[in-house]
Amino acid sequence: MxxxxxxxxxxxxxxxxxxxxxxxxxxxxxxxxxxxxxxxxxxxxxxxxxxxxxxxxxxxxxxxxxxxxxxxxxxxxxxxxxxxxxxxxxxxxxxxxxxxxxxxxxxxxxxxxxxxxxGASEVFEKPFMPGAAVSGFLTGEQGLGHFVRCVPDSEKALAFYTQVLGFQLSDVIDMKMGPDVTVPAYFLHCNERHHTLAIAAFPLPKRIHHFMLEVSSLNDVGFAFDRLDADGLITSTLGCHTNDHMVSFYAATPSGVEVEYGWAARTIDRSWVVARHDSPSMWGHKSVRNKA
CATH class of the missing domain: 3.10.180.10 (2,3-Dihydroxybiphenyl 1,2-Dioxygenase, domain 1)
Incomplete structure (x- = not known):
């Protein structure tokens, strides 16, 4: 279950x-x-x-x-x-x-x-009207999106989310936090979305590092990038992740928690096998803050 x-x-x-x-x-x-x-x-x-x-x-x-x-x-x-x-x-x-x-x-x-x-409320009689240029968000059976949970003990959190809530491991990325520091990030799925939750022992003061919304087209990503870039809110450039292959960027919310805005992530199917990665991105996702 x-x-x-x-x-x-x-x-x-x-x-x-x-x-x-x-x-x-x-x-x-x-x-x-x-x-x-x-x-x-x-x-x-x-x-x-x-x-x-x-x-x-x-x-x-x-x-x-x-x-x-x-x-x-x-x-x-x-x-x-x-x-x-x-x-x-x-x-x-x-x-x-x-x-x-x-x-x-x-x-x-x-x-x-x-x-x-x-039994969530549906309001099909009130069509979705975006507040800015976006053709749509990917939800349905994949749900809202994902967030990355920051915890002091990733093994304990992993046991809870997999053994109790029933999530399954998609893959692991060994995040290099420094020359001699590597923190494993565990990516978990509960439907065909590559990950609905990620868990990592990141030393951050917030409960989550970021939440993610997936949109329907690359142009949706580009238009949003320009809107956020105009206000200096981009925290990492466009890039493509090694594990879910999503093309995305990251931006700062008004609370400091980040949001990932992406498109075209690959999905989980019956042939999926767990893998590990040494880097979070194939290309891009360069930190903007570090250049300031």
């Missing part, structure tokens, strides 16, 4: 207004209004995918993983409790705020609040 996809993310930030402008005018998300969960944003037919609420953390506040139905939620609840994880069944009010039929709440081994839910 495994979760099926990353369904939504919620951020707690100091400047909600700056995030609203960033997500809509720079990344092309659709403003879906304000609720008790904060400002909501769409990238497809779902009522929302990203929420931004007022908070001092300037970080990811929670993430929601989707299962197919009530039976799947019950199975995941039992699996978590058998693993000794404290699980709270979401009440009617929380389910209403999230726009789902049912959910549970718990935390990963290093304190990131997680939710598993089923």
């Amino acid at each position: 495994s979760v099926k996809s990353l369904g939504y993310m919620g951020f707690a930030v100091k400047d909600v207004s700056a995030w609203r402008s960033f997500l809509t005018q720079k990344l092309g998300l659709m403003d879906a209004g304000v609720t008790d969960d904060g400002a909501l944003f769409r990238i497809d037919s779902r009522a929302w995918r990203i929420a931004v609420q007022q908070g001092e953390a300037d970080d990811l506040a929670y993430a929601g993983y989707e299962v197919a139905d009530a039976a799947g939620l019950t199975q995941m609840t039992e699996k978590l409790r058998q693993a000794g994880i404290e699980v709270v069944t979401g009440d009617v009010e929380l389910a209403k705020r999230r726009g789902v039929m049912g959910l549970i709440s718990f935390a990963d081994p290093f304190g990131l609040p997680l939710e598993i839910y089923y």
Whole structure:
């Protein structure tokens, strides 16, 4: 039993207004209004995918993983409790705020609040209208995208996400952090998206290094690059990753957490075998900050 996809993310930030402008005018998300969960944003037919609420953390506040139905939620609840994880069944009010039929709440081994839910709200009658030039985002069975979780003990986190939540290892990249320092990054999938989650013991103050959105065309990437570059927000140049082959760039959000914006990642199929890589990129992804 495994979760099926990353369904939504919620951020707690100091400047909600700056995030609203960033997500809509720079990344092309659709403003879906304000609720008790904060400002909501769409990238497809779902009522929302990203929420931004007022908070001092300037970080990811929670993430929601989707299962197919009530039976799947019950199975995941039992699996978590058998693993000794404290699980709270979401009440009617929380389910209403999230726009789902049912959910549970718990935390990963290093304190990131997680939710598993089923029955998300679809709003096909309200077509997705991007806030900036973008032809569309890749979601569907692949879910929202991915994020890279920063943890002090990657082996402990890896055990939780694979043995309890059911993720599977796609591959490993040995990240060279210095002349004599290498940190392995583990890339995990729960559907055909190459990775919905990556785990690494990066010495960073945030819960995540970045989150990723995948768009429908190379031009979408290029137009977004120009919009963000005009404001000096690019943190790494266009490049192509060694493992998922995505063509992407990275930019700074108003909270310092980065966003990866990419296109054309390869997907997982039945013939997939685990591999390791010595470098994260075949070409590009040169740090802009280091040149400043």
